[in-house]
Amino acid sequence: MQIDIRGLRKSFGDHVVLDGIDMTIEDGKTTVILGQTGCGKSVLIKHIIGLLKPDAGQIVVNGIDITRLRRSELTEILKNFGVLFQSAALFDSMTVGENVAFPLIEHTDLPHAKIVGIVEEKLAIVGLKGVESLYPSELSGGMKKRVGLARAIALEPKVLIFDEPTTGLDPVMSDTIDNLIIDTQKRLGVTSIVISHDIPGTFKIAHWIAMLYKGKVVLYGNPDDFKNTKDPIVRQFLERKAEGPLQVEV
Amino acid sequence: MAFEPLKIFEYIGERFTAFLEELGGICTTFVQSVVLLFMPPLRLDLFLKQMEFIGVESSFIVLLTGAFTGMVFALQTSYAFRLFGAQNLIGPSVALSLARELGPVLSGLMVTGRVGSAMAAELGTMKVTEQIDALSTMGINPVQYLVTPRVVSSILMLPMLTVLFDFIGIVGSYFMAVYLLGLNGERFVNDTIYMVDLKDVYIGLLKAAVFGALIAVVGCYKGYYAEKGAEGVGKAATQAVVITSVSILIADYFLTAMLF
Structure with missing residues (x-):
């Protein structure tokens, strides 16, 4: 694009x-x-x-x-578009898994099992495994950015913006x-x-x-x-x- | 420093313009949130979550306030009614006051303190940490996602809380009148039913719905437009409580004048 x-x-x-x-x-x-x-x-x-x-x-x-x-x-x-904000802008009332799944739930009709699989895959791409149930407040700054990136690429966007x-x-x-x-x-x-x-x-x-x-x-x-x-x-x-x-x- | 009379007018003008801007912003937020209710998608889980937060989780504080309000009101009126031997009017006067005024107003004020400030703080934090921007960039309308469920749930829950307040208030006054002041329980109930019209209850509930809308719209508006980090969020929460409380009392006057 x-x-x-x-x-x-x-x-x-x-x-x-x-x-x-x-x-x-x-x-x-x-x-x-x-x-x-x-x-x-x-x-x-x-x-x-x-x-x-x-x-x-x-x-x-x-x-x-x-x-x-x-x-x-x-x-x-x-x-x-996928955006990684300066502060990562993770939704703090949701777990890591829910954050990454959020755009998929909102914009696709994929079944739950498929979404869980995509969340695992995107988190693995950014080097995070087994953190789905953690909340953003439990993550370090670098981890937050990586989760933010996983969320940004969840829908496989054509444009990625990193602030x-x-x-x-x-x-x-x-x-x-x-x-x-x-x-x-x-x-x-x-x-x-x-x-x-x-x-x-x-x-x-x-x-x-x-x-x-x-x-x-x-x-x-x-x-x-x-x-x-x-x-x-x-x-x-x-x-x-x-x-x-x-x-x-x- | 020289006294500059024109500065006074400038100050008044600025404050008035700011007031009108804020009023316009609050009205726009309300209209947007209602219009967006009728546009897909309908996120039922968000509505249920807000109903639980606003309604279910406020019920204890409302029950507690209602019980003591009914009890103290029975006690106070008993002093006055005893002067001319009309203690049997304690029940009806407490019930009428609760249904028409105290139920909706005190429920509204209690929920303002608990829910209005929380809404402003939550949305304010989301604003300053770019979570609201993140929603927008994901193609999600933040007003529809955040404000609409809060406004609708608050409009629905406040009348229910008011029913609880009224009921427990009357029960409290019954115990006070019958077991402490020695009145006849059956007469208390019969007089209360006879004197209180259903219209009194309905209008009280209508007031409560209006107060519910005020609590959510002001709380969401102040949070949504919060600025300057933690200080801004704190200020938004405080202003939400103050503005809503004053608005409830003003709206109560006009609603009473119009509806009764």
Whole structure:
């Protein structure tokens, strides 16, 4: 599923968050969106999954501008999307098994036994076994993310969106999640969009990278383009330096 | 700092606009939740779960409050009625007060404290931990999934709790009047049946249904739009209780003026 973002603008009051974003998310590839905290990455993602309406611009998914769809039409498109939220967003009143089964129960007529089998299979893909009866509060941060990923892939979506999948995790767990993103992308052939601050992880998983700054895309290219760029904003971000054109808003 | 009289009007205007916005939001939430009841899918298990939480699990606190309200009301009225030898009116006056006012209002206030705050806290937590966003991205309407079962169950359960409150309140006043104050039990029952019209009970139950809608809609609305993490969730729960309690008392006045 290819996603074309054209002239996307969004403001909250006087604060311009997205100032004309143009970008293509290529079908079957992993695109990582980089940028400072508060630069509009999450807002961009919320537009792609229909949680926010833009002030102007289009998001075209398979030739359909999803910003103009009615709720029921958008729902049909969203069935092709799986989202791993930053906090995993597991339903805390449900067990792990119920969380992973949730989209299957809501959107399919599969018998209970079949759903149980799919839940086991998806949890095994993310490296978790025998945790179906645990509640999210009993899991570690990394386990929650993996359960969130299992839930996101339960319906075998065509687009997977990861909102800061490695934030708050130790380096080993971060690498495990990166490997899971690569494996899932290869196994399901999905279009992946990853929001991240993690530079080594980005170079490991990305086919394409976009960097946002002040509501615009400052650089869009493959990992080599980013490694070789002379753009001072991108360089400062990649080299993790406090001094430079990027300033921390206080 | 210089006194700026125009600032006062600005402040009043801002507060009034915020009030209207909130009122509009609450009304919209109610209408949405009712409309979505008639759209598939019907998730019966969610309705039953909410009915259990709102109705069954509130019954003990409602029974306890009802019993003591009936008892204390019988005791208080006995002092007044004794002055002119009309103690036989204790039963009817307690029953009428319970059916028309105390049953629906006190049940509503008790359920507000227990259920309204819990709804705001639960939905607020779901909001700040992105669980509501997760529902949306799975193609599930969060209002239909979260709000509709709560509103409908609350509208159905509050009248039932009120029936419990009224019944146990009258039983409490009976024991107080007959065993403590020495009144004739048969006369207590006969006078009560004679004086209390079914209309009094029905209107009381109608009030309770309105209060049920208020409890759920305000609780869900405050939770659904909670912001700023744990502090926001706490604030939503507190505001839900305060707004609902005040709304119940105001709505009670208007319903009484219109219906009786």
